[in-house]
Amino acid sequence: MRILVTNDDGVHAPGLLALAEALDTLGEVDVVAPSQGQSGAGHGITFVEPLTADEVKIGGARRAWSVSGTPADCVKLGLQELLPARPDLVVSGINAGANRGVDVLYSGTVAAAAEAALTGIPAAAVSLEKSDGFDFESAAGWALRVLSPVLEDGIPRGQVLNINVPAASRVAARGIRLVPQSLSSWEDGYDRRQDPRGRDYYWLTADEPVPDPQKPSDLGALADGWVTVTPLQFDLTAREQLIAWQGLW
Amino acid sequence: MRILVTNDDGVHAPGLLALAEALDTLGEVDVVAPSQGQSGAGHGITFVEPLTADEVKIGGARRAWSVSGTPADCVKLGLQELLPARPDLVVSGINAGANRGVDVLYSGTVAAAAEAALTGIPAAAVSLEKSDGFDFESAAGWALRVLSPVLEDGIPRGQVLNINVPAASRVAARGIRLVPQSLSSWEDGYDRRQDPRGRDYYWLTADEPVPDPQKPSDLGALADGWVTVTPLQFDLTAREQLIAWQGLW
Numbered sequence: 001m002r003i004l005v006t007n008d009d010g011v012h013a014p015g016l017l018a019l020a021e022a023l024d025t026l027g028e029v030d031v032v033a034p035s036q037g038q039s040g041a042g043h044g045i046t047f048v049e050p051l052t053a054d055e056v057k058i059g060g061a062r063r064a065w066s067v068s069g070t071p072a073d074c075v076k077l078g079l080q081e082l083l084p085a086r087p088d089l090v091v092s093g094i095n096a097g098a099n100r101g102v103d104v105l106y107s108g109t110v111a112a113a114a115e116a117a118l119t120g121i122p123a124a125a126v127s128l129e130k131s132d133g134f135d136f137e138s139a140a141g142w143a144l145r146v147l148s149p150v151l152e153d154g155i156p157r158g159q160v161l162n163i164n165v166p167a168a169s170r171v172a173a174r175g176i177r178l179v180p181q182s183l184s185s186w187e188d189g190y191d192r193r194q195d196p197r198g199r200d201y202y203w204l205t206a207d208e209p210v211p212d213p214q215k216p217s218d219l220g221a222l223a224d225g226w227v228t229v230t231p232l233q234f235d236l237t238a239r240e241q242l243i244a245w246q247g248l249w
Numbered sequence: 250m251r252i253l254v255t256n257d258d259g260v261h262a263p264g265l266l267a268l269a270e271a272l273d274t275l276g277e278v279d280v281v282a283p284s285q286g287q288s289g290a291g292h293g294i295t296f297v298e299p300l301t302a303d304e305v306k307i308g309g310a311r312r313a314w315s316v317s318g319t320p321a322d323c324v325k326l327g328l329q330e331l332l333p334a335r336p337d338l339v340v341s342g343i344n345a346g347a348n349r350g351v352d353v354l355y356s357g358t359v360a361a362a363a364e365a366a367l368t369g370i371p372a373a374a375v376s377l378e379k380s381d382g383f384d385f386e387s388a389a390g391w392a393l394r395v396l397s398p399v400l401e402d403g404i405p406r407g408q409v410l411n412i413n414v415p416a417a418s419r420v421a422a423r424g425i426r427l428v429p430q431s432l433s434s435w436e437d438g439y440d441r442r443q444d445p446r447g448r449d450y451y452w453l454t455a456d457e458p459v460p461d462p463q464k465p466s467d468l469g470a471l472a473d474g475w476v477t478v479t480p481l482q483f484d485l486t487a488r489e490q491l492i493a494w495q496g497l498w
Contacts, residue, residue: 042291042321043354050442050450072291072355077451080439102367105292105360105483106321118351118434149497158432159487176498180486183407185367190329193299201299202326229498231490234354237429238408241480248398249425249478 001027004087004116006074008038008095008108011066015094017059018136019126022144023091026151030087031064032078034071034108039097041108043115044070051077071112079119089151090116093126093163094136094143100127100164100218100228101182101209113160114234122155124163129222131167139165142227146176155231162230164222171225178229182219184209250276253336253365255323257287257344257357260315264343264385266308268375271389272340275400279336280313281327283320283357288346290357292364293319300326320361328368338400339365342375342412343385343392349376349413349467349477350431350458362409363483371404373412378471380416388414391476395425404480411479413471420474427478431466433458 003023007016011033020029035054038044046069056066065082067074075090092112099107113123124147128139142165155161162181166173187207192200211220218228252272256265260282272278284303287293295318305315314331316323324339341361348356362372373396377388391414404410411430415422436456441449460469467477 037297040294040296042293042319042360044291044293045289045355045453047289047453048286050452051439052448052450070291073453076437076453077439080437081441081451102483104485105363105367106294111291111354114354118354118432119437146498150494156487156490159490178491178494178498180488180491181484183367183484188325188329188368190300190326192330199301201301202330203299204294204296204322204325229494231487231494232485233487234351234485235430235432236353236481236483236485238405238480238482239429241405241408242427242429245399245427245478245480249395249427 001089002085002087003027003029004078004083004090005029005031006033006071006092006112008034008041008071010034010037011056011064012058015096015128015136018140019091019094020062022140030083032067032074032082033064034074035066035068038070038108040106041070042106043072043111046070046073053077053082071108072115075112075115087121090121090123091126094139095127096134097130098127098164098222099125100222102185104162104181104232110160110162117158117160118234120157124161126163128165129167131169133169135168138168142173146229158233160232162232164218164228166222166225173227174225176229177221177226179216179218179221181230182211182217184211184219250338251334251336252276252278253327253332253339254278254280255282255320255341255361257283257290257320259283259286260305260313261307264345264377264383267385267389268340268343269311271393279332281316281323281331282313283323284315284317287319287357289355290319291355292321292360295319295322302326302331320357321364324361324364336370339370339372340375343388344376345383346379347376347413347471348374349471351434353411353430353481359409359411366407366409367483369406373410375412377414378416380418382418384417387417391422395478407482409481411481413467413477415471415474422476423474425478426470426475428465428467428470430479431460431468433460433468
């Protein structure tokens with residue numbers, strides 16, 4: 001089995017290396033990742049300027065491609081130009097910070113996996129809740145435990161397995177939960193400051209979304225100490241409105 | 250009614266002005282848009298650096314905010330800091346180029362509308378198929394025709410009305426069609442070149458996705474000359490897998 005590993009924290013991020021090392025046990029791993037951190041890149045792609053790719057070493061001797069673009073660019077360029085063969089699996093991560101609830105819409109980690117899924121390759125995204133330190137090795141172990149039975153069973157075409165691991169420093173993970181995505185939103189705010197020349201600038205601040213206690217969700221289960229698994233698909237059509245609005249125009 | 254207009258082609262794009270002028274007939278219009286073109290920005294947001302906002306004039310005398318970020322940033326900063334009151338409607342566009350099928354995942358135009366929808370504001374995205382020239386005034390007229398009955402009926406909370414208009418230079422629009430999003434993918438490729446110092450660089454090239462003739466979709470209906478309307482929602486959970494994978498872990 002060939003596995004492409006990518007991320008949105010950049011090719012030299014420790015979470016990427018921990019994931020690649022864990023996946024070595026499953027097959028032959030290639031790494032193609034952004035040269036710079038791309039947190040919050042969403043599903044951005046680069047087409048108004050060209051991309052470059054450099055071979056680098058990570059974790060000592062492991063060869064990796066460093067690409068001047070977004071996480072989704074890394075998957076596109078990897079598949080079309082850089083990889084010796086089409087991978088059987090694409091895994092993105094391990095992100096330094098959770099990607100649950102509406103985060104999946106902003107997440108470059110999830111977008112890279114989505115890019116692979118759209119071309120028909122089974123894909124997963126792995127993220128570790130933020131804490132004082134990140135225990136990526138432990139999180140990689142959880143990722144393997146989640147992936148093992150699903151690799152046999154088969155991830156449906158076009159879907160992404162979105163995996164979030166609670167911070168080991170906060171809680172000992174209670175096990176694995178299969179849960180839907182929460183739609184609770186962040187409470188946005190901006191911290192307005194003035195530069196030395198008197199011009200305003202704005203730092204995004206935001207309060208964590210609050211899970212609905214009545215509904216099981218990735219947001220709630222992660223907060224409760226579970227490793228969460230959410231299968232994602234990318235047909236956004238609101239089906240019920242196709243019926244409700246029939247004949248309106 | 251207060252309406253926020255934004256886009257991903259930048260504050261000085263002609264499609265933005267045409268949309269704002271058309272929406273003047275429905276209410277009081279504010280404009281907050283990126284200072285630079287953000288095509289392919291996806292649902293990127295800016296939090297590792299701060300944003301700035303400048304008041305500019307567009308189309309002669311109309312005041313607008315020019316923001317140093319992504320389309321989604323414009324909506325966030327507009328709602329939190331720049332607008333005098335919370336808008337009743339957010340419309341993003343008119344994009345110079347269609348946003349149908351999997352384009353909606355990469356589209357900054359759609360992401361700006363999604364950002365508004367996530368905070369509970371009714372939202373729409375309007376895009377005009379690429380052609381030799383862009384008749385944004387005609388496309389704005391179609392956008393109004395689509396929006397009018399829906400504004401009465403109400404866009405469901407959390408949803409975006411995604412509107413695509415065929416290029417007038419190619420075809421006289423046949424009317425309005427309510428259709429699901431296509432998942433046909435672009436056929437990616439890269440044009441590899443060498444810079445004057447011998448280093449490879451890669452331009453993304455891609456062949457248009459091909460609609461499935463058996464299934465009605467935004468992709469197929471737009472190609473056939475219809476103005477397409479697709480209601481989008483942002484819960485990506487693949488519900489059937491929540492059942493299929495029950496008890497797997």
